[in-house]
Amino acid sequence: MFKSYLLSIYLCLLGAAHAQQQVSGYIYNLENNIQSPLAGASVYWENSTSGTVSYDDGYFTLIHNPENTVLVVSYLGFKTIKLTSDFNKPIEVILISDDAASLNEVTVLQRRKALQRAVFTPRNVSTIGSAELLKAACCNLSESFETNPSIDVNYADALTGTKQIQMLGLTSPYILFTQENIPNLRGSNQTFGLSFTPGTWVESIQITKGAGAVSSGYESISGQINAEHIKPLTAPPLFINGFRSANGRTEANLQGKYDLSSKWATSLFVHANKRSQLTDNNNDGFLDAPLSEQLNVLSRLQYIDAEKGWVGFASFKALTDTKQIGQLSYAPELHKFKSQYWGGELDTDKWEFNLKTGYVDPEIPYRSIGFQSAISRHKQSAYFGNKNYNVSYASYFHHIVYQSILGNTLHKFKAGLQYMVDVYDETILTTHIKRNETNLGAFFEYNYDGIEGFNAIIGARVDHHNVMGTFVTPRVHLRHAFFDNKSILRLSAGEGRRIASIFAENQKFLGSQRKLFLALPTEPMYGLLPERAWNFGLSWIQKATLINRPFDFILDVYRTQFTNRVVVDWETPGAISFYNLDGKSHAQSMQLTVNTSLNERIDLRFAYKKFDIKTDYRSGLKWVPLQVESRWFAFVGYESVLEGGKQWRADATLHRVGRQRRVASFTTPSDFAAGFSLVSMQLTRQFSNQLAVYTGAENLLDVKQTDAVLSSNNPFGAAFDSSQLYAPVFGRMLYAGFRFNL
Amino acid sequence: MIMLLFATAAVAQTQKENIEVRGNCDLCKKRIEKAALKTKGVKYASWTAETQQLTLIYNAKKTNAKNVAKNIAGVGHEADSIVAIEEVYNALPACCKYKSVSPHKD
Numbered sequence: 001m002f003k004s005y006l007l008s009i010y011l012c013l014l015g016a017a018h019a020q021q022q023v024s025g026y027i028y029n030l031e032n033n034i035q036s037p038l039a040g041a042s043v044y045w046e047n048s049t050s051g052t053v054s055y056d057d058g059y060f061t062l063i064h065n066p067e068n069t070v071l072v073v074s075y076l077g078f079k080t081i082k083l084t085s086d087f088n089k090p091i092e093v094i095l096i097s098d099d100a101a102s103l104n105e106v107t108v109l110q111r112r113k114a115l116q117r118a119v120f121t122p123r124n125v126s127t128i129g130s131a132e133l134l135k136a137a138c139c140n141l142s143e144s145f146e147t148n149p150s151i152d153v154n155y156a157d158a159l160t161g162t163k164q165i166q167m168l169g170l171t172s173p174y175i176l177f178t179q180e181n182i183p184n185l186r187g188s189n190q191t192f193g194l195s196f197t198p199g200t201w202v203e204s205i206q207i208t209k210g211a212g213a214v215s216s217g218y219e220s221i222s223g224q225i226n227a228e229h230i231k232p233l234t235a236p237p238l239f240i241n242g243f244r245s246a247n248g249r250t251e252a253n254l255q256g257k258y259d260l261s262s263k264w265a266t267s268l269f270v271h272a273n274k275r276s277q278l279t280d281n282n283n284d285g286f287l288d289a290p291l292s293e294q295l296n297v298l299s300r301l302q303y304i305d306a307e308k309g310w311v312g313f314a315s316f317k318a319l320t321d322t323k324q325i326g327q328l329s330y331a332p333e334l335h336k337f338k339s340q341y342w343g344g345e346l347d348t349d350k351w352e353f354n355l356k357t358g359y360v361d362p363e364i365p366y367r368s369i370g371f372q373s374a375i376s377r378h379k380q381s382a383y384f385g386n387k388n389y390n391v392s393y394a395s396y397f398h399h400i401v402y403q404s405i406l407g408n409t410l411h412k413f414k415a416g417l418q419y420m421v422d423v424y425d426e427t428i429l430t431t432h433i434k435r436n437e438t439n440l441g442a443f444f445e446y447n448y449d450g451i452e453g454f455n456a457i458i459g460a461r462v463d464h465h466n467v468m469g470t471f472v473t474p475r476v477h478l479r480h481a482f483f484d485n486k487s488i489l490r491l492s493a494g495e496g497r498r499i500a501s502i503f504a505e506n507q508k509f510l511g512s513q514r515k516l517f518l519a520l521p522t523e524p525m526y527g528l529l530p531e532r533a534w535n536f537g538l539s540w541i542q543k544a545t546l547i548n549r550p551f552d553f554i555l556d557v558y559r560t561q562f563t564n565r566v567v568v569d570w571e572t573p574g575a576i577s578f579y580n581l582d583g584k585s586h587a588q589s590m591q592l593t594v595n596t597s598l599n600e601r602i603d604l605r606f607a608y609k610k611f612d613i614k615t616d617y618r619s620g621l622k623w624v625p626l627q628v629e630s631r632w633f634a635f636v637g638y639e640s641v642l643e644g645g646k647q648w649r650a651d652a653t654l655h656r657v658g659r660q661r662r663v664a665s666f667t668t669p670s671d672f673a674a675g676f677s678l679v680s681m682q683l684t685r686q687f688s689n690q691l692a693v694y695t696g697a698e699n700l701l702d703v704k705q706t707d708a709v710l711s712s713n714n715p716f717g718a719a720f721d722s723s724q725l726y727a728p729v730f731g732r733m734l735y736a737g738f739r740f741n742l
Numbered sequence: 743m744i745m746l747l748f749a750t751a752a753v754a755q756t757q758k759e760n761i762e763v764r765g766n767c768d769l770c771k772k773r774i775e776k777a778a779l780k781t782k783g784v785k786y787a788s789w790t791a792e793t794q795q796l797t798l799i800y801n802a803k804k805t806n807a808k809n810v811a812k813n814i815a816g817v818g819h820e821a822d823s824i825v826a827i828e829e830v831y832n833a834l835p836a837c838c839k840y841k842s843v844s845p846h847k848d
Contacts, residue, residue, distance in 0.1 A: 040767065040837040044792065051792045053767035053837060061768070363758065364799065366786050408779045409786050451776045 024061035025091035026550075027054045027073060028600075036548060038075060038095060046070035046082065066233060088130055088203070088234075094600060122447075122455045122477035123213070124490050124539045124556065126150060128205040134694075135637070135651050135682060139243055139251045139273065141202065141227060142194035146680065147653050149593055149607030149633040150207055150556075151225075154626070157508035158708035158722040158729050159325040159384075160346065161289035162192055168209065168222040168558045169587035169613045169627060173498070173505045174533075176212055176220030179227050180313075182354055182374045183217055187393050187422055189378055190505045192348065196319055198271040200241050200253045200739075201298060203230045210537035210558055211475045211494025214443040214459035215401060215414055218473040221496035221533045222560055222587070229315075232257050232265035232302040236741040243737035247289055247730050248277025251737075263305050271296040278328050281731045282704045284712040286722070288730040290323040290346075309360040318351040325384070325511070327715065337386055342715030344384040344511070352376035366409050372399040384510035385715065389428050391504060396421040406446075414445040414459075428503050431521050437499065439465040455479040467499065468530050490539040497532040499525050500566040502578050509576045512721035517577035529580050532563040552595040559588040562615075571619050573666045574718050583616025587624075605635040623661045626726050628675075632656035645689035652681045660726045665710055666719045673726050676703045695736040702731040756785065757802040760795045761811055764820040764840040767791065773838070777817045781810045796821070 029038040037058030044051025045068035054060040062071075064087050071087065074080040078095040128148055135147045142163040145151035154171075156162040167175050177185040177193070185193035205227050212220035241253040250273065257267035273294045281288055296319045303312040324332065326343025335341045354374035361367055378393040401416035417440070424435040445459035457477040464470045475494035481487065502518075509516070520527025537558040544551045562585040569577040593607040609631040613624045623629075637651040659672040682696035705727035711719035763774050771789050774796060778787035783804025789796040798810060811822035818830040818838070831841070 050790075053791060055768060055837075364756070364786075365788075366799075405785060408784055410779050451772050451779075 021064050022061055023064045023071060023087040023091065024059070025093065026058040027060060027075075028058055028092070028094045029075075029078065029096075037545075041073060041075040041078075041095065043071065043073050046072050090129075092600070122457045122479035122490060122492075124209040124492065124537065126207050126209075128207070130203055133199055133202055133205070134684070135653075136199060139249070140195045140199055141197040141205075144199055144202065144205060147605075147635055147651070148207070149591065149605065149609070149635075150209060152609075152628075152631065155725045155728065156191065157511055158705075158725045159286065159290065159344070159508075159511045160192075160323060161292075161730075162195060164191070165194065166222075167207075167225075168535075168560060168589045169611045170222040170560060173500065174221040174496075174560075176216060176224045176496075177227075178216060178224065180229060180356070181216065181226060182356075182372055182397060182399075183219070183420075184352075184376075186219070186395065187378075187424065187501050187504060189350075189393070190501065191507050192321070192346075192380075196294075196296065196321065196348075196350065197227060198251075198253060198269075198296060200239065200255065201229050201269050201271070203228045209539070209556060210492040211477070211496065211535045213457075214445055214461040214473060214475050215416060217418070217420075218441065218461060218463055218471075219496060219498045221498065221531075221535060222558070229298070229300070230255070230267070230269075232267035232300050233259070233304065235265075235267050238740075238742040240740045241737065243735065245733055245735035247275070247279050247733050249273065249275045249289070249735075264301070264303055266301045267299070269298040279730065280328055282706050282708060282729055284706070284709050285327050286709050286712055287325060287328060290325045292321070292323045294319065294321040296321075307362065309362045310357070311359075312355075312357040314353075314355050316351070316353050319349070321348040321350075322346070337383070339386075339716050342385045342720075344382065346380065346382040348378070348380045350376070350378045366412070367404045368402075370401045370403075373397065382507075382510075384507075387429055387510045389503060389507060389510055390426065392425045393504075394421075394423040410449055410451070412447040412449065414447070415443065417442050424501070426503060428521070429516070433522050433526070435524065437465065437467060439463055439468075452485075453481055467524050468497070471497070473497070486543045488539075488541040490537070490541075492537040492539075493534065495532065495534050497530050499530050500528065502526055502528070502566060502568070506568055506576070508723040509570075512576075512723050513716070513718050514570075514574055514576045514721065514723070517575055519579070526578065528566050528578065529564045531565050533560050533565070534563070535560045549596055549598070552593070554591075554593040554595075556591040556593075557589070559586060561586050565615070567615060567617060569617050569619075570625055570663045570723070571617055571622070571670070573664055577618075579618070581616065582618075584621065585615040586612070588612040601639055601641075603635075603637040605633070605637075607631075607633040609633075625661050625663045625670075626724065628658045628660050630658035642686075645686065647684075647686040649684040649686065650682065652679065654679050657727075662724055662726065665721065665724075676727055677701055678703060678728070690740055690742065692739045693736070694738070696734070698733040698735070699728050699730070700732060703728055704731045705729060755801050755803050756799055759798050759800075759807050761798065761807050761822040762794050763789055763796045763811075763814055763822070764794055765789065765791060765838060766840050767837045769835055770819065770838045770840070773817050774814055774819050774821075777814045777819075778810050781805055781813045784810060 027038045027041045029036060039054055041054045042051060043060045043062055048068055050063060052060050052062045069084060071083040073093050075095055081093055132147060133144055136144050142165060145153055145165055152166045154164045154166060156164040165172050173190050205225060208224040210223060212224035216224060235257040237257055239255040243251040252272050255269040257265060259265045275289060275292045279288045298317045301314045323346040327341045330341040330343030332345055335343060356372045358368060358370040374397040376395045381390045398419045401414055403414045405412050420439045422437040426433045441461050441463040443461035445457060448456045460472060460474045462472050473495050478491045480489050518526060540555045542553040562581060565581040565585045567579055567581050589609060589611050591607060591609045595605050597603045611629060613627045614621055615624050634654040640648040655678040658675045662671055662673050664670040679700040680698045681700060682694060684692055684694040686692045705725060708725050708729045710721040711717055765774055774789045775787045778784050783801040784798060786799035787796060807822060811824045814821035815824040815826045818826045818834045820826055
């Protein structure tokens with residue numbers, strides 16, 4: 001018992017989601033082909049004292065320790081089921097009465113709900129489990145959100161093939177990314193950082209909508225995304241993945257782990273990808289996707305001693321990535337910095353090291369202390385045509401957090417200190433800019449856990465920043481459950497602020513002949529003010545059973561109101577300006593989601609989103625360019641009966657992207673680009689517990705933006721611009737791959 | 743500063759004790775733990791169905807296990823041999839009727 005408590009404490013400490021070390025799911029019974037929730041069924045680990053009983057709605061949740069391997073589900077009069085497969089995802093078990101079982105070969109229908117909304121935390125968190133991650137076509141973190149309606153995936157520009165994600169109508173710089181709760185992808189990593197985490201390394205992703213936790217920092221404005229890597233102790237001994245797409249992208253992943261003892265384990269993950277094929281499906285003379293190469297290595301060491309209460313991690317990651325962009329005929333060695341052909345190269349080298357330790361006194365399980373430390377270096381040297389942009393970025397992060405109770409465990413608190421140093425050294429065109437940021441922050445978070453009904457998290461932090469001065473960041477999250485947890489209301493409010501790394505975040509302007517307008521580039525923060533915004537949110541979850549199927553209806557309404565913002569103004573053809581907001585800026589989003597299943601093997605998901613995203617530019621209040629007005633989303637997923645490790649899985653996703661405002665060019669006024677639909681499909685054949693082969697198609701309807709590169713025939717003329725991309729450049733994309741593990 | 747807090751809090755008048763509480767499911771668990779935590783002086787309460795044991799950490803100056811058991815019996819669960827009142831027991835949801843349903847049907 002203590003051990004399981006320790007595990008969950010340790011997970012809080014190190015920032016993993018509770019769901020990772022818990023198994024949960026639903027138990028149903030099937031009578032006359034009608035499936036209904038089964039309350040009171042026993043669910044327990046074989047040869048252990050750990051077990052539970054399913055709720056009225058068939059739901060159960062149970063702590064999962066590494067030594068637990070066989071999950072038993074039993075109920076008087078029904079055939080007992082034993083499950084041995086992967087417990088990282090929610091499972092669904094349908095019990096069949098003893099009589100029926102003897103007549104029927106099918107004994108268990110197991111299915112996982114891969115996308116899960118947290119029900120019990122005050123924050124609006126949804127978790128993407130590894131089953132869901134497998135549904136994405138490919139291959140890195142930026143592509144892991146295709147089947148999740150909360151995150152929108154956009155195209156950053158027409159040259160680098162980079163996808164940019166956004167949440168609640170704001171692009172990635174306003175989202176705080178953390179890797180196992182250590183801030184990551186900050187500063188200079190913003191644009192390409194997501195593509196530096198291979199999808200096969202990721203165990204799960206937690207998406208928090210709205211204001212984040214004060215313990216994570218002051219930076220999150222529209223939300224927080226946390227990625228958990230696969231842990232050495234729970235990783236398979238060997239994993240091999242190969243992938244090839246019709247647009248010439250080849251990826252390989254080799255992942256191994258070794259248990260040094262029952263307490264120590266180590267893992268080594270290696271990823272490589274390459275694209276050497278020249279593709280120009282929209283016939284503009286420019287590469288649709290860059291020629292690229294990446295080598296990426298992650299090595300980790302994990303320690304856990306449940307008896308003594310110590311846990312720890314050490315991780316080292318190193319990466320080298322190169323991209324070549326531009327015209328098909330461009331050859332760097334012949335044409336670099338000349339005006340015959342337009343092209344560019346981006347070289348990135350990065351490494352990071354982090355250390356985490358946590359301690360829980362085995363006698364006092366509600367009290368814990370944790371320490372995290374991370375160092376990273378990031379170096380990018382790039383040129384786009386005749387414009388160069390080099391940046392070297394170093395970051396140091398130290399974090400200590402203490403958790404305990406006030407009186408009893410209904411009142412918990414978290415208190416800690418954080419110290420961060422960011423050192424930037426940038427060269428843009430001929431201007432050299434140095435920037436040092438240091439910040440010392442203290443945070444306190446009070447958590448009221450009413451067990452049933454009402455929960456609240458109230459937090460604040462005080463930061464002392466060398467440029468921004470001393471400031472307070474408050475955050476509040478409230479949750480109330482009604483009607484036996486069938487309805488859940490959440491409210492949140494919080495402030496966030498950040499210093500915009502304007503060049504790193506807007507590198508795409510270098511792929512144009514736009515002239516840069518910035519008053520004081522070499523001043524601290526480029527002579528601009530820090531960005532500040534409040535985020536307010538409301539979320540309602542309604543669970544219901546209609547026609548014997550479980551339904552989730554989710555309504556999310558969020559608004560981000562900027563007090564100050566660095567306005568990126570693309571409105572004047574041939575120019576880009578950065579200036580402080582003078583007036584209003586807001587992003588408002590409304591999302592309605594319905595999750596259900598057609599039968600025990602077919603999942604359905606629908607979503608509709610409506611946005612209102614406006615900013616005061618010097619030319620007046622306008623809809624922010626390349627931001628959609630509305631989106632529709634539909635997903636259908638099928639899984640056949642899992643028998644002897646064999647299974648078919650298929651899914652299809654539809655994104656209907658509404659119209660987007662385009663800025664004026666030299667020849668066209670500002671207008672709205674028509675909406676379009678993106679359809680993707682995937683088919684997976686699991687041959688055994690070890691081997692799976694998959695194939696799929698992205699952008700099945702072959703949508704292409706033909707004018708992705710404006711003035712593509714005259715790239716050294718003033719009208720050249722590759723930054724105004726709103727749709728795919730590459731049309732339909734087919735791919736195939738395999739996964740093998742021991 | 744934090745380490746100091748950590749050290750001083752550890753020497754408080756805390757006592758750890760296990761008592762037997764009857765119940766079946768997660769609904770029971772919530773009810774039992776809530777009743778225990780509502781007892782003044784109780785810092786921590788964790789109950790598991792399989793062992794029928796409730797682990798308590800409490801301030802021995804403010805309360806004792808008997809007090810906690812009384813409060814738990816008050817919400818319908820037999821605790822430390824203190825029997826619940828019939829009407830309260832009868833009002834429990836079906837899965838919590840520990841006298842007729844056992845937590846394991848193996």
